[in-house]
Amino acid sequence: MSDKTTDEIELQFIGAAGIVTGSKTFIQTPHRKILVDCGLFQGKKSERKLNKVKKLPFRPAELDVIILTHGHLDHSGYLPVLVKKGYKGAIHATHPTKDITEVILYDSAKIQEEDAAAANKRREHGRKPRKPLYKAKHVNQTIEQFKTHAADEWVEIAKDLRFRFTKSGHILGSASVELEVEGKTFLFSGDIGQRSPLILDPPARSKKADYVILESTYGNKLHDAKTSPYQALQDVVNSTFEKGGTLVIPSFAVERAQEIIVILNNLMDEKSIPQLPIYLDSPMGIDITQLFQNHNGWHNLSKTETAGLTKNVHIIRDFQETLGVLDSNGPKQKIIIAGSGMATGGRVLYYLKQLLGDSKNTILLVGYQASGTRGQKLASGANSLKIDDEQYTVEASISQIGSLSAHGDQEDLLWWLGLLDKPKQVFLNHGEPEAAKVLREKIVEQYKWPVEVAALNKLYKL
CATH class of the missing domain: 3.40.50.10890 (Rossmann fold)
Incomplete structure (x- = not known):
């Protein structure tokens, strides 16, 4: 992305588009560069290779802010890479999310170092050694950059940029993000839990947003409601x-x-x-x-x-x-x-x-x-x-x-949208193709809203 000279806003899904891992959503306005979530790709080897991409659509040092919905590795696990590559700004999260992310990132660094050492033992002499994406020292620096906030607390980054976390019912500390930037409101679902989670508060619902970014993990499935x-x-x-x-x-x-x-x-x-x-x-x-x-x-x-x-x-x-x-x-x-x-x-x-x-x-x-x-x-x-x-x-x-499951099913996701006024656009991410396709059809049928299934790395001009 080039620096903006108009009032145009650009949205790009650098992960979790067509798949359920690697969540990274990039927003660029004429004056701001914002990243919501920063996860590792997991699962198939072809997807894990995406963690080693050489070029991102932004220079980490130029990001204004990173906002984290929750601590799962597929939402937080790439943070030390950006810190290693020069990001020195704040990483905003809820209090439990910071603590969970700390545990998960140190575990991730340890596994990567062990896997790299084991792979290098098996490699033929003369072949280039495998290196971990990051080490514990990079996690140390990453954790130092966290700033934590309570649910429903508005956080002002600049006059034209503020956000707040609202509970999403997925895991301890998980949140959706209401983001206001240069006159536009974005609502990022993060991962949404069931309407009645066993040990958490239910997901909070928002009333207004220009653009909604909604996960679709269980977009084509219903949990068994008959058996507790x-x-x-x-x-x-x-x-x-x-x-x-x-x-x-x-x-x-x-x-x-x-x-x-x-x-x-x-x-x-x-x-x-x-x-x-x-x-x-x-x-x-x-x-x-x-x-x-x-x-x-x-x-x-x-x-x-x-x-x-x-x-x-x-x-x-x-x-x-x-x-x-x-x-x-x-x-x-x-x-x-x-x-x-x-x-x-x-x-x-x-x-x-x-x-x-x-x-x-x-x-x-x-x-x-x-x-x-x-x-x-x-x-x-x-x-x-x-x-x-x-x-x-x-x-x-x-x-x-x-x-x-910690994820809401199709009915839970449709319920979560239920208080919103009609947005300008809904984007579906964090779901496999069939799940996102079916959920899109359901939203269009029930709410008559414009819905697009997010494509990996595609540039959306808003």
């Missing part, structure tokens, strides 16, 4: 217990692990399921759980429920402890919650290797499973799963609970 997540989890635990097996739950560290623990504790208290040991084997998930105890104003858990997130759970931090979870001298039946949620990596792969081949066991998938991930393959009925270049036969039962 409590009943669904109760059924899975009891059926696994009756078979004499172990329940493994690949889980996202933020929100999902905490929701599952709350439900399990409540079910055990009311004696709806057996008193089974619960193992939380996700170092990042353990750190996030502590944040729930630090940010009581951002969730609706009681003090007892918040304490129970760690009190009734076996916390596994070290991989040596992981090896001991399945020791023959330990409990024969147990519930294991381990990262990552789509089984793309993390400690859960160790458990899958050990337990996939036994029909007594159950693998329970919760939340969104992106195309091409191991989680999606299991959900689609794969007979075997490739882990660390070896094939593992799938004999375990595979179950899925969609109602535990």
Whole structure:
């Protein structure tokens, strides 16, 4: 993009267009350069390669501001790259989002350094060594640049630029962004939770916006409204217990692990399921759980429920402890919650290797499973799963609970739009092509608004 000489505003989706990761939305006005979210691409190798793009449509040092909707890696994970390349301005977020992003970015830097070291060991002599996108020192600098704000607090960056966060009900600290710049109002949904989240406040709804940027992750799906997540989890635990097996739950560290623990504790208290040991084997998930105890104003858990997130759970931090979870001298039946949620990596792969081949066991998938991930393959009925270049036969039962998703479904997204006056344009991002296409048709049918599915790197002149 060139510097503007007219009153024209340009919008560009540098990520999360046609896919559900890499969220980065760039706005350029005659006087301002603004970035909303700054995420890593994840999933397929072809998408992960986009993290190494040489040229961005802006120079990081020239950005006026970065605004972060929430701390998930696909919204925050590219921040240290921009800092490394010269961005020295503020990164605005809610208080919990800063804390979550800190945990996630240090974990990301550690994984990248480890992966690069392992790849370089396998490389032939003389080949160019692989380098991580960033290191812990870049995360240090990134965190120093954060400025935090409460929900609904208007933040004035300049006379012609202000914004505020409103709760979005997705994860702890997550927010939508109302942005006013040079006389125009933009509404960025971020990721929208369900209308009645289990442990968070419901998403706030706005009344006016010229331009709406709406996620479409579940734009073509409806969550199972007939079966509550409590009943669904109760059924899975009891059926696994009756078979004499172990329940493994690949889980996202933020929100999902905490929701599952709350439900399990409540079910055990009311004696709806057996008193089974619960193992939380996700170092990042353990750190996030502590944040729930630090940010009581951002969730609706009681003090007892918040304490129970760690009190009734076996916390596994070290991989040596992981090896001991399945020791023959330990409990024969147990519930294991381990990262990552789509089984793309993390400690859960160790458990899958050990337990996939036994029909007594159950693998329970919760939340969104992106195309091409191991989680999606299991959900689609794969007979075997490739882990660390070896094939593992799938004999375990595979179950899925969609109602535990942190994303709202199609009806939730349509509801979230329901208080808005007709905007000039709606853009759909953060969704796979079919999901965005179906949601577009629904919005046009229900509201008669102009809707466009965002295209990656296309320049929209507003």
